[in-house]
Structures are given as C-alpha cells and as structure tokens.
Amino acid sequence: MKLGLSSYTYGWAVGVQGHEPAHRLDENGLLAHARYHGIRLLQIGDNLPLHTFDSARLDRLAKRAAENGVQLEIGARRLTIERVSEYAAIARRIGATLVRFVIDDAEFFPSVDEVVATLRMAIPFLDGITLCIENHDRFPAAVLRGMIEGAGSERIGVCLDTANSLGAGEGLATVIPILAPLVLNLHIKDFQIARVPYLMGFQITGCPAGRGMMDLPSLLHELAPFNRCKSAVLELWTPPEPQLADTISKESAWAVESLDYLRPFFSQS
16 A cells, blocks of 8 residues: 555645635745655645646646655545546546545535446446545444445445545444445544543544544555555644644644654655
C-alpha cells in the first residue's frame, strides 16, 4: 500500500470557505510538499476542484507530477453521471487511475436507488479507472456496501475514511468488517473524543496520526486479506488557532509528525 499526501492534508492552506489565506496552496505547492517529504503519491480532492482547471493547467499539472515522480489521484463531490464522466476524462488527461467521490453536495442528497443507478451508468466511463465512493456522514456502512455491490462492478469500491462514519453514528469497529472487502483507497485521519466540560456530550477533534483513537495496525490487519487497497493518503482535521497563519503552521507541523508515524507502515516507492 502506497502512502500519499492530499489536498486535505493541508486543508487550511488550500483554503476553507470564509478563511481563505492571501496566498492559497495550489497544485504546485502540493507537489512541492510531496517532493520535500519524499512522498510519491498525491490525491487532489474537491477542495481544489480540478473541473475548474482549463486544459493547459491540467497538462501542466500532469507534466510536473511526472517530472517529480508523483502519482496522482483525484477527488470530487456530487455523484452525478455528468460529474463522473467529467472526472474520468480529467483522470485520463493527467494520468490518474483513481477517482474518489463524495456522494452528497450542497442541496444534493440522492436516494439509495439514485446512487445505484448512477454507479451503473458510470461503468462504461471507468475503463482503466477505479471509482471509490467515500464513507461520509449520511449513509451507514451497510447501506454504502449495498449500493456499491448493487452497481456490480469491480472497478467501483470504497474510499474508507477512518473518521467520517462517526457522523453516521458508527465507529471503525462497526465499519471495517462491513466495508473491508470493498476498500480500494484509505483516508488516514486520526481523532480524539473527549467529554465536554459541562459533561453533557462529547467533542470530536482531529490530531496528528498516531496520537489519537485510530488503531492503524488493526485496520491494516483487517484489510490485508483482501489485498485490494493500494493507496493510503493522509488527511488532517486541524483545529483552528486564533490567527490563520498559526493554523496553517500547525497543520504543516502535524503533517510532518503524521508522516513520521506512518512511514513504517507503508511503501513510499
């Protein structure tokens, strides 16, 4: 399994709505981070939406990635057949073979049947491309598995995020046994859960990989028998500081600490 960086490793530097830095981290900056850290995989997600790039910019991205020996993966949200077709074409243009999708988007929440229908229609666009559907807040793991199995294609699987299913009321102990056979891509996102000071409730916050509740060795052990997951990318939920510049600095430091923890578990070649 190959270790990678993501545009969501550096989410604050790339830009969070309402908190955009004066100089946002773009695809060139992400490639520079990958090169500096000796990482040869970069997943560019929907916070740097590639469908807004013109052809020349996409070609420059592909050229620079190849020059740096960095394999590209891409991500999008809003699972429609038009968006899947668009991102399959982008993937081919820049040499990516994996496209990760979040199903929902603002004011877009398709039903289970609609998702299955879209996935079935998407199959002809996936020659040479893997489509990974991310576990997110709305669908429990069993429902997600049912939708993907309903599509009936080996080219469609799961992007397993280690924290997202908490939004659906499920922890990894529930999610992994259900989704492990379908996992093709992994989002490593560590977290901590603490009771709030007034005792009525809990707060979930991100942390550097290896410092939280994610049991990575057990996760990898459960995925290993299926041998389908080929890439694992680091994502961070970095809590903000009062100043954005300090948040971005903390995010960068967390990336370094996380990579130091993760390297022994993964291939960097």
